[in-house]
Amino acid sequence: xxxxxxxxxxxxxxxxxxxxxxxxxxxxxxxxxxxxxxxxxxxxxxxxxxxxxxxxxxxxxxxxxxxxxxxxxxxxxxxxxxxxxxxxxxxxxxxxxxxxxxxxxxxxxxxxxxxxxxxxxxxxxxxxxxxxxxxxxxxxxxxxxxxxxxxxxxxxxxxxxxxxxxxxxxxxxxxxxxxxxxxxxxxxxxxxxxxxxxxxxxxxxxxxxxxxxxxxxxxxxxxxxxxxxxxxxxxxxxxxxxxxxxxxxxxxxxxxxxxxxxxxxxxxxxxxxxxxxxxxxxxxxxxxxxxxxxxxxxxxxxxxxxxxxxxxxxxxxxxxxxxxxxxxxxxxxxxxxxxxxxxxxx
Amino acid sequence: xxxxxxxxxxxxxxxxxxxxxxxxxxxxxxxxxxxxxxxxxxxxxxxxxxxxxxxxxxxxxxxxxxxxxxxxxxxxxxxxxxxxxxxxxxxxxxxxxxxxxxxxxxxxxxxxxxxxxxxxxxxxxxxxxxxxxxxxxxxxxxxxxxxxxxxxxxxxxxxxxxxxxxxxxxx
Numbered sequence: 375x376x377x378x379x380x381x382x383x384x385x386x387x388x389x390x391x392x393x394x395x396x397x398x399x400x401x402x403x404x405x406x407x408x409x410x411x412x413x414x415x416x417x418x419x420x421x422x423x424x425x426x427x428x429x430x431x432x433x434x435x436x437x438x439x440x441x442x443x444x445x446x447x448x449x450x451x452x453x454x455x456x457x458x459x460x461x462x463x464x465x466x467x468x469x470x471x472x473x474x475x476x477x478x479x480x481x482x483x484x485x486x487x488x489x490x491x492x493x494x495x496x497x498x499x500x501x502x503x504x505x506x507x508x509x510x511x512x513x514x515x516x517x518x519x520x521x522x523x524x525x526x527x528x529x530x531x532x533x534x535x536x537x538x539x540x541x542x543x544x545x546x547x548x549x550x551x552x553x554x555x556x557x558x559x560x561x562x563x564x565x566x567x568x569x570x571x572x573x574x575x576x577x578x579x580x581x582x583x584x585x586x587x588x589x590x591x592x593x594x595x596x597x598x599x600x601x602x603x604x605x606x607x608x609x610x611x612x613x614x615x616x617x618x619x620x621x622x623x624x625x626x627x628x629x630x631x632x633x634x635x636x637x638x639x640x641x642x643x644x645x646x647x648x649x650x651x652x653x654x655x656x657x658x659x660x661x662x663x664x665x666x667x668x669x670x671x672x673x674x675x676x677x678x679x680x681x682x683x684x685x686x687x688x689x690x691x692x693x694x695x696x697x698x699x700x701x702x703x704x705x706x707x708x709x710x711x712x713x714x715x716x717x718x719x720x
Numbered sequence: 721x722x723x724x725x726x727x728x729x730x731x732x733x734x735x736x737x738x739x740x741x742x743x744x745x746x747x748x749x750x751x752x753x754x755x756x757x758x759x760x761x762x763x764x765x766x767x768x769x770x771x772x773x774x775x776x777x778x779x780x781x782x783x784x785x786x787x788x789x790x791x792x793x794x795x796x797x798x799x800x801x802x803x804x805x806x807x808x809x810x811x812x813x814x815x816x817x818x819x820x821x822x823x824x825x826x827x828x829x830x831x832x833x834x835x836x837x838x839x840x841x842x843x844x845x846x847x848x849x850x851x852x853x854x855x856x857x858x859x860x861x862x863x864x865x866x867x868x869x870x871x872x873x874x875x876x877x878x879x880x881x882x883x884x885x886x887x888x889x890x891x
Contacts, residue, residue, distance in 0.1 A: 384877070395755075516795050
């Protein structure tokens, strides 16, 4: 994006319409604000409206659950949720955590809870606590559903009674070992990054492939601005990557603008160079820094990622170098999705 | 002046500014209701207002929190509604801005492109770009450092440029 484009866009934004409130609306709102301390506040109106709306919703929910087959197509359109997390607390035993980012599982979850019967209740229970939490792309909780025994479930703080048979079917499907997060001492992000760095330095490609995301593969970027056409290899290709003599185009050189045309082995020597980072000056965990003039867009390209940056000051000024390992969660384990090299750019 | 008089005064002075922010952040249909909510919150929370801060940025920061809450509520409603109701119960999130904004096609496209950005970018584009708040004011509203405002604005402009390119490409 050129400076001129940027200025033009900024001018356009300044000229965006800024309509004022109509006089009538203005008076109405002013009146409502000034009277908001009265006993029957707007908030109460909203609460009553909310309660009525919720009642209506659940009436429809119960009503429509008699015909569940028609709803499935609708549910599949809901794609805001990217992660489901299941936590179980049983008595004094330590809680276990189940988690899944598999869209199939999440869709299945939706369909299953969509087909259940719900009746509002004031009854509470605390026999056990099994919670399903759904997260969106920004890792924000979208909703929480807790089962507490005696067929009671709490959805976002409100209690409902569910059909026992359906509940059993639900828990037998979702609260299973299948979704259990690997609790066997999951390495910390830094530990895992150090391991990957060693594998890279030792060129242990087979073990490296095990670290790679099986669906997304591994992306290589010569600079911290990750381009949309960056070279990506699948998990299988990684195993034999250094034996591959194909010349790939990995991007364009900063400054000259010439294409970076190298074999994987040459690229590794020049733009990965993992052994140089074994005693890195800085190791930054989930802390992407803007160094120099080039924009670091790792966050944009991998919004859910966890990152570890190895940074080396270099002997001369502006001779710094960095290597960022980008990981994403997959079914509770961390997988490598990108290796991003960074250096001073003009 | 008592609290009510001060808030009334602020509503006169800054009501439209906050209204503009909400139009772009939430959409024109809910902007009026939320504007009311912002000032009611300001009135109730008046004691937490510190004299040294600027009323305008204080009101903008309340508006931003109200907007974040609203978006969260919409997500929950959307989740609840996916079960039986199909679209009827979904809050309208893609209201055409035509009714409130003007008919200029370019403005409509920019509005749509802004809506596609992530929330931090939307905040900074609306506050800095459209409402022309200073870097210091924006930092105050968003509780960011000035340098974070600068760098996020820079990225947001690039992202908006890209979103616009996509919008035009799809048209």
